[in-house]
Amino acid sequence: MPFFEFITPLFLLLIIGGTFVGIIFGAIPGMTATMAVAVCLPLTYPLGLNNGLALLLGLYVGGISGGLVPAILLNIPGTPSSITTTFDGYPMTQRGEGEKALKIGICASLAGGIISLIALYLFAPALADFAIRFSYVEKFLIILFALSVMGALSANLLIGIFSGFLGIFISLIGTYDISSGGNGKHRLIPPGLEYWLDSGFSLLPVLIGIFGLSAILQEAENGMPLGLSRDKVRIGKSSKFSFSVFKGQALNVLRSSGIGTFVGILPGVGGSAASILAYTNAKTFSKNPENFGKGEPAGIIASESGNNGLTGGALVPLLSLGIPGDSTTALLIGAFTLQGIQVGPLFIGNNPDTWNAMIFAMLIANVAMFIMMFYAIRYVALIVTIPKHILFPIILMMCVIGAYTINYGIMFDVWTLLIFGLFGWLALKIRLEIAPFIIGFILGPSAEVYFVKSLESFGDLTIFFTKSWIAVLLWVLILGSIAGSVFINRRASQAE
Amino acid sequence: MGDLTKVTIDFQSSHLLFPIIIGCVLAVLGLAIVIRERSRIAVSGDHWRNIFSQMNKFQFFGTLALTLAYFSLMVPVGDYWPNTGLGFLLCSIPFVFLAGLQFMHTRTARSVLILALVAVCVPSLIWWLFTEIFFLTLP
Numbered sequence: 001m002p003f004f005e006f007i008t009p010l011f012l013l014l015i016i017g018g019t020f021v022g023i024i025f026g027a028i029p030g031m032t033a034t035m036a037v038a039v040c041l042p043l044t045y046p047l048g049l050n051n052g053l054a055l056l057l058g059l060y061v062g063g064i065s066g067g068l069v070p071a072i073l074l075n076i077p078g079t080p081s082s083i084t085t086t087f088d089g090y091p092m093t094q095r096g097e098g099e100k101a102l103k104i105g106i107c108a109s110l111a112g113g114i115i116s117l118i119a120l121y122l123f124a125p126a127l128a129d130f131a132i133r134f135s136y137v138e139k140f141l142i143i144l145f146a147l148s149v150m151g152a153l154s155a156n157l158l159i160g161i162f163s164g165f166l167g168i169f170i171s172l173i174g175t176y177d178i179s180s181g182g183n184g185k186h187r188l189i190p191p192g193l194e195y196w197l198d199s200g201f202s203l204l205p206v207l208i209g210i211f212g213l214s215a216i217l218q219e220a221e222n223g224m225p226l227g228l229s230r231d232k233v234r235i236g237k238s239s240k241f242s243f244s245v246f247k248g249q250a251l252n253v254l255r256s257s258g259i260g261t262f263v264g265i266l267p268g269v270g271g272s273a274a275s276i277l278a279y280t281n282a283k284t285f286s287k288n289p290e291n292f293g294k295g296e297p298a299g300i301i302a303s304e305s306g307n308n309g310l311t312g313g314a315l316v317p318l319l320s321l322g323i324p325g326d327s328t329t330a331l332l333i334g335a336f337t338l339q340g341i342q343v344g345p346l347f348i349g350n351n352p353d354t355w356n357a358m359i360f361a362m363l364i365a366n367v368a369m370f371i372m373m374f375y376a377i378r379y380v381a382l383i384v385t386i387p388k389h390i391l392f393p394i395i396l397m398m399c400v401i402g403a404y405t406i407n408y409g410i411m412f413d414v415w416t417l418l419i420f421g422l423f424g425w426l427a428l429k430i431r432l433e434i435a436p437f438i439i440g441f442i443l444g445p446s447a448e449v450y451f452v453k454s455l456e457s458f459g460d461l462t463i464f465f466t467k468s469w470i471a472v473l474l475w476v477l478i479l480g481s482i483a484g485s486v487f488i489n490r491r492a493s494q495a496e
Numbered sequence: 497m498g499d500l501t502k503v504t505i506d507f508q509s510s511h512l513l514f515p516i517i518i519g520c521v522l523a524v525l526g527l528a529i530v531i532r533e534r535s536r537i538a539v540s541g542d543h544w545r546n547i548f549s550q551m552n553k554f555q556f557f558g559t560l561a562l563t564l565a566y567f568s569l570m571v572p573v574g575d576y577w578p579n580t581g582l583g584f585l586l587c588s589i590p591f592v593f594l595a596g597l598q599f600m601h602t603r604t605a606r607s608v609l610i611l612a613l614v615a616v617c618v619p620s621l622i623w624w625l626f627t628e629i630f631f632l633t634l635p
Contacts, residue, residue: 176511223552224599389599409633
């Protein structure tokens with residue numbers, strides 16, 4: 001049966017291996033799922049698309065899930081998305097219920113992952129079918145909408161939007177590509193760099209620099225933290241886990257996973273927003289809201305099903321519109337680029353094998369994550385003791401391989417890694433928003449083609465407002481997201 | 497009014513249209529940010545002084561210096577043995593060792609020995625994997 005042709009021993013091994021490595025990255029504070037995907041991206045080149053995606057999706061699911069280990073045991077979120085897991089997980093550890101808290105989080109992660117996978121399976125093809133009808137005008141407005149949503153959800157609306165446009169601006173450096181209907185002329189290239197920047201900055205070195213090298217520079221700036229000794233990892237023995245803890249929590253799981261999936265679908269919004277929203281909702285609807293923050297299992301369930309709900313949701317806009325749902329899925333675009341495949345509305349219809357492989361890989365990754373973490377939690381917990389002074393130089397070395405091999409051996413790509421590593425570090429200091437910048441950088445060239453071709457075809461600026469009811473709806477959504485952000489900020493500043 | 501919205505794009509200069517528009521949007525947004533955040537920008541000197549005073553300068557600048565040396569030496573070293581990836585291997589071993597050494601808190605003989613073993617084994621394994629198994633180009 002064709003559906004199962006992609007399932008080979010290597011395919012399964014890559015999912016399981018990816019999930020395992022992802023858990024390690026997620027469980028070590030300061031290392032994220034995004035970093036795991038960035039570092040392992042070059043490995044996908046010789047593996048082919050389906051096998052490469054199996055590895056990356058395993059890393060993604062494992063990386064998001066692994067963050068709960070230090071969040072519960074050490075009160076340090078392993079990934080930003082597990083921040084709310086600390087609120088109730090760590091108090092449980094202090095009561096000697098570390099193992100119970102970890103297992104609650106693992107079960108909730110599995111539930112969130114599976115529910116979001118179902119959402120992905122149902123919504124992505126439907127959205128893609130709808131998006132096939134989009135002309136250049138609607139496609140341009142979709143990109144504008146993605147940037148406005150990201151700006152609106154940034155800490156500062158103006159800086160969020162500025163970051164997105166800066167990403168677009170930098171992506172335009174190079175040649176106006178003839179294959180996209182451009183005139184083949186250079187623009188924005190500093191004198192003397194025409195040879196190196198003929199095609200602009202390569203996507204992958206930029207991503208690896210921003211997510212890999214800048215994280216290492218950040219840790220070096222703060223001073224590499226001392227490795228934890230094993231005796232500091234107290235998993236606790238006083239309370240055994242039982243599935244009865246989930247009694248009465250079905251609605252919490254469904255709601256939190258749904259919130260996570262929805263947040264994932266919104267372009268560029270990270271897992272921390274998903275878990276915070278899910279946690280806040282669980283607290284609001286709880287019969288015992290006063291217990292939240294004091295070791296309430298419902299809090300862990302909400303946080304973990306929320307952040308794992310993001311995994312499937314973030315793939316919906318990527319696979320149906322070509323717009324990444326978060327920074328990790330932005331890196332997946334790199335894997336598609338490496339194999340010469342463009343993601344967008346036609347992707348699922350033209351590549352049913354890859355689509356099925358992705359769904360199957362996500363399913364297996366979630367199950368593998370559950371088995372690895374649930375049954376070996378005492379050993380998984382020790383991951384937090386791996387010394388960073390050994391890991392980080394190796395990660396930087398892997399970043400170099402990733403950057404160098406991406407265009408078959410161009411040293412300028414390695415320097416790009418350093419340039420954008422420094423940029424990522426600097427962006428944190430001057431409070432530029434990285435997620436909108438990345439999405440702007442990825443979508444900039446497409447935005448240009450859609451914008452210019454729309455004007456060349458119709459010769460009138462009003463076409464962006466009058467082309468169809470979808471264009472009008474998109475403008476309403478763009479303005480609504482900006483107005484909503486302004487309103488929320490005003491209310492917050494008045495409350496202060 | 498209808499004519500105001502009409503646009504004719506000259507193909508020869510079409511490569512500049514979108515960058516100019518984005519540049520203008522950035523300038524407007526930048527100006528709005530400067531006006532809105534002027535009080536914060538005025539005290540940005542303190543912000544940077546704070547960053548540099550709290551920074552672990554040895555590790556931060558050490559990482560930068562090692563990375564620069566690592567990137568700069570890979571190609572010249574690799575040119576002695578073209579198309580073998582040995583430039584990558586011979587530069588990665590000292591880089592992993594020295595970077596690990598500077599990040600290390602307590603340098604005991606045992607921990608340095610473990611680091612040295614990792615610095616030799618891991619880059620060698622990666623080099624073998626990429627050049628012999630995956631047939632990918634390394635410097």
